[in-house]
Amino acid sequence: EDKVVQSPLSLVVHEGDTVTLNCSYEVTNFRSLLWYKQEKKAPTFLFMLTSSGIEKKSGRLSSILDKKELFSILNITATQTGDSAVYLCAGVNYGQNFVFGPGTRLSVLP
């Protein structure tokens, strides 16, 4: 059965810290990995990763995929209180089936 595991499940840091969130996956016919940020309500898209070793960046956030070791990391540098959220990763297969991890709850303290 396909599954996605995220670690840690919860993380508390102070503003300015750098954090690394982990996502490992076992998805049959894997095509891509997605990262989302979920604050109070609906998830918002962060990254889609399809190729190994190519870092995607958006401001202070970056992510990379390792298809050999079946994992991805999401880095957030110089964290701000506005980064507090649940970060979800999802594996997608070629059949367009999405498998989500449980999420990492990040709390950034002032």
Place this chain on the structure above:
Amino acid sequence: DSGVTQTPKHLITATGQRVTLRCSPRSGDLSVYWYQQSLDQGLQFLIQYYNGEERAKGNILERFSAQQFPDLHSELNLSSLELGDSALYFCASSRHQRETQYFGPGTRLLVL
């Protein structure tokens, strides 16, 4: 505001009942996805439609069904409701398949 609208915002109903959740995708988006998010199961993909046709099926129960209409809005029908169906139901849309999905605000369903 993602441009995806969902109605109703909240729904309270009793076990055994049937409800319909509605989703209007962003203008121009052809693909609609439905997700269920509960405290114990997390976010789960239910089903995807593209331009009126079902394209992918996830963990959708047989008691649940969906469709996408010619005007591209979609409905998710949940029948014979059980307590465990209480959850937040999200709809998302994308221009085409395999593109960035934009989530709606969700419909919170409470089954009593």
